[in-house]
Amino acid sequence: MLEELDIRNLGPIHEATITPAPGMTAITGETGAGKSMLLSALNLISGGPADAGRVTAGADEAWAQGIFAVSDHAASAAVAHEAGVDPEDGELFLSRTVKAAGRSRAVLGGKSVPKSVLASVAGELVTIHGQTEQLKIASAARQREFLDHAAGDDAELETYREAWRALAALEDKLQRLRSQESSARQRADYLRESVEHINEVNPQLGEDDELKAKRDRIENAADIAEGVSRALAALDSSQMEFDASSESAGASDLLLQAAQALRGIHASGDFAELAERLESLNAELQDVVFALSGHLDEDFGDADLDTLNARIHELGELTRRWGPTLEDVIAWRDKAAFEIEDLDASPEKLSELEAERDVLRGKAVEAAAALSAVRVEAGKRLAERVTGELESLAMPGASLEIRVAPRSGDDALDTNGGDDIAFLFTPYEGSPQLAMGKSASGGELSRLMLALELSAADMHAGKSGKTADDASDMTFIFDEVDAGVGGKAAAELGKRLARLARTSQVIVVTHLAQVASWADSQFVVTKIPPDADDDAIGVVTTVDGVTDEARVHEIARMLSGSESEASLDHARELLKESSL
Structure with a gap:
C-alpha cells in the first residue's frame, strides 16, 4: 500500500506530498492542471523511462519517492531481499532521480539499484491502468498471468512446473547424448582408458x-x-x-x-x-x-x-x-x-533414457490437462463477471471472451503449461471480436480493466476464503477510467472503484464528481498562473488535500463549474449518498 508520494521539480510541480487513503483516493483538478505529473512520478518509481524534459525549468533534477507499507511475507519484500534490501519498520522506500542533463538514478531502501530492480519490486506493489500501461495487457503472457491470478491455480501451476522441469532436464540430457561428435566420443575413450589404468595401479591415499x-x-x-x-x-x-x-x-x-x-x-x-x-x-x-x-x-x-x-x-x-x-x-x-556415464551414448543408455522421458512426458501432459481445466472454468466465470460489470459501466453490449485453447503436438508444452490464452473484447453490440488492447479507446480500456480487477478480486477472494475486507498489498492506479461516462453510469463507476478499494488501495485520476465523491480522501491539483510582477516564476502547480467544506467546494466545482449555493447543496447531497 502506498503511504506517501513525494515529488520535487517534476514538470510544473515544484514540491508536493500526497498521503493516499488505505481505501480509495481521488485526484481531481482542472484540465491541464498537471494531474498527469502524478502518474509520471508513479511511473518513475516503477522503473519507467526517465525523460529529462520533465524536469522543472531551471532545476538541476527531478525527484520522486514512494513509501510503501509491506508485510514481511509479501512478494515485494522477497524481491527486495534478493536485491539486498529488507523493509525497515514494515516500509519500503522506492525513489528515482532524473537529471536535467545526465542519467537517472534508482534507489531502493537507500541503496542504488538498476531500474529493472525497481520495476520488479514496484510490479508487486503498483498496477497502473493508464493509456500507455494498459497496452501491456495485450500480451499473451500478461493475459495468462491475469487469468492464473483470478483462478487461484497456484497449486496446479506448481505441480505442472515441477513435472515440466523434470522433463526438460531429461530432454536436455538426451539432446547432449545424441549430438555428441567424434571429439566427445574420443574423450569418453580417453577417460575410460585413464580410469582403467589408474584402477590397475590401484593407488592408495598417502x-x-x-x-x-x-x-x-x-x-x-x-x-x-x-x-x-x-x-x-x-x-x-x-x-x-x-x-x-x-x-x-x-x-x-x-x-x-x-x-x-x-x-x-x-x-x-x-x-x-x-x-x-x-x-x-x-x-x-x-x-x-x-x-x-x-x-x-x-x-x-x-x-x-x-x-x-x-x-x-x-x-x-x-x-x-x-x-x-x-x-x-x-x-x-x-x-x-x-563423466563417462554422461558421455556414453550407447543404444541401451539412450533407450533407457527415452523410456524415462516418455514417463515424465506423460506426467507433464497430465498436469497440464489439470491446469488447463482450471483455466477453462475460471476463464468462463471471469468473462461472465466482466461482461456483467461492463453493462453498469456505460458499455452496453460490450462483452469479453477468454479463450483457453490447449495446444497439440510435440511442442505443445512450455514452462507455463500447454494453453494458448487470449482475451477477446467486443466493445459494442455488432462489433467484431478483436484482441484486447486493439479494440477499445483509452477510457473503454480503463473501464474494462476495472471490470477485470473487480471480477478477479471477487474470484480470488472466494477461492482463498478471504472476506471482502481482507486487504492486499497492491495499489491500483486508474487514469481516464471516466472518459465518455456521465450521469448514472458515473455513479456506478465510482461505486465499483469503491468496491475494489475494500480489498486493495485505489487511486483514481478523475474529472467526475460522481466518481470523486466515493473516495475516502481527495487531493486537488491546481495550476497557479505566473505572477505578472515576477517574470522569473512560471506556472506553478500545487497538490492539496481537501476535507470537509473544502471538499464540498471542489465537488461543487466539478459538478457545475461554479460554487453557487445550489451547487454546494448538490455536492453535499452527492457526498452523503456516496457514503451509504
Whole structure:
C-alpha cells in the first residue's frame, strides 16, 4: 500500500506530498492542471523511462519517492531481499532521480539499484491502468498471468512446473547424448582408458609418501643402527649387550648417582627437591631409551629397493598426469567415471533414457490437462463477471471472451503449461471480436480493466476464503477510467472503484464528481498562473488535500463549474449518498 508520494521539480510541480487513503483516493483538478505529473512520478518509481524534459525549468533534477507499507511475507519484500534490501519498520522506500542533463538514478531502501530492480519490486506493489500501461495487457503472457491470478491455480501451476522441469532436464540430457561428435566420443575413450589404468595401479591415499619414507630408512639402515647404538651406549650402557663388560657409566646411571648423592645429605636445604627432579629426568630419559631400543631391533625384512623404486615410479607417473598428489589422482578418477556415464551414448543408455522421458512426458501432459481445466472454468466465470460489470459501466453490449485453447503436438508444452490464452473484447453490440488492447479507446480500456480487477478480486477472494475486507498489498492506479461516462453510469463507476478499494488501495485520476465523491480522501491539483510582477516564476502547480467544506467546494466545482449555493447543496447531497 502506498503511504506517501513525494515529488520535487517534476514538470510544473515544484514540491508536493500526497498521503493516499488505505481505501480509495481521488485526484481531481482542472484540465491541464498537471494531474498527469502524478502518474509520471508513479511511473518513475516503477522503473519507467526517465525523460529529462520533465524536469522543472531551471532545476538541476527531478525527484520522486514512494513509501510503501509491506508485510514481511509479501512478494515485494522477497524481491527486495534478493536485491539486498529488507523493509525497515514494515516500509519500503522506492525513489528515482532524473537529471536535467545526465542519467537517472534508482534507489531502493537507500541503496542504488538498476531500474529493472525497481520495476520488479514496484510490479508487486503498483498496477497502473493508464493509456500507455494498459497496452501491456495485450500480451499473451500478461493475459495468462491475469487469468492464473483470478483462478487461484497456484497449486496446479506448481505441480505442472515441477513435472515440466523434470522433463526438460531429461530432454536436455538426451539432446547432449545424441549430438555428441567424434571429439566427445574420443574423450569418453580417453577417460575410460585413464580410469582403467589408474584402477590397475590401484593407488592408495598417502602410499607414495609411506614408500619414500621406507626407502629412505632402508638406504640409511647402517647409519641408523650405528647412531642408535651410540646413543643408547651414552644414555644407558645396560642396553648394549655386546658391551656389557664396559665399566663406563651411561647418562641414566650418572643421574641416579647424582640423585642418591643429594638424598644422602642430611642438612637442611632443597636437596631432596633437586633429587626428585633428577629422578624425574631419569624417568623421561628411560622413555627415550625404550624408543631408541625399538629402532635398534627394527627389521626391514626382505624389502627390495628395486621393487620399492618401481612402485614409487609407477605412482609418480600417475601424479604427473593427473596430480599433483595421489589424492588428486583418485578424485580425478572418480569424477571421470561420472563423466563417462554422461558421455556414453550407447543404444541401451539412450533407450533407457527415452523410456524415462516418455514417463515424465506423460506426467507433464497430465498436469497440464489439470491446469488447463482450471483455466477453462475460471476463464468462463471471469468473462461472465466482466461482461456483467461492463453493462453498469456505460458499455452496453460490450462483452469479453477468454479463450483457453490447449495446444497439440510435440511442442505443445512450455514452462507455463500447454494453453494458448487470449482475451477477446467486443466493445459494442455488432462489433467484431478483436484482441484486447486493439479494440477499445483509452477510457473503454480503463473501464474494462476495472471490470477485470473487480471480477478477479471477487474470484480470488472466494477461492482463498478471504472476506471482502481482507486487504492486499497492491495499489491500483486508474487514469481516464471516466472518459465518455456521465450521469448514472458515473455513479456506478465510482461505486465499483469503491468496491475494489475494500480489498486493495485505489487511486483514481478523475474529472467526475460522481466518481470523486466515493473516495475516502481527495487531493486537488491546481495550476497557479505566473505572477505578472515576477517574470522569473512560471506556472506553478500545487497538490492539496481537501476535507470537509473544502471538499464540498471542489465537488461543487466539478459538478457545475461554479460554487453557487445550489451547487454546494448538490455536492453535499452527492457526498452523503456516496457514503451509504
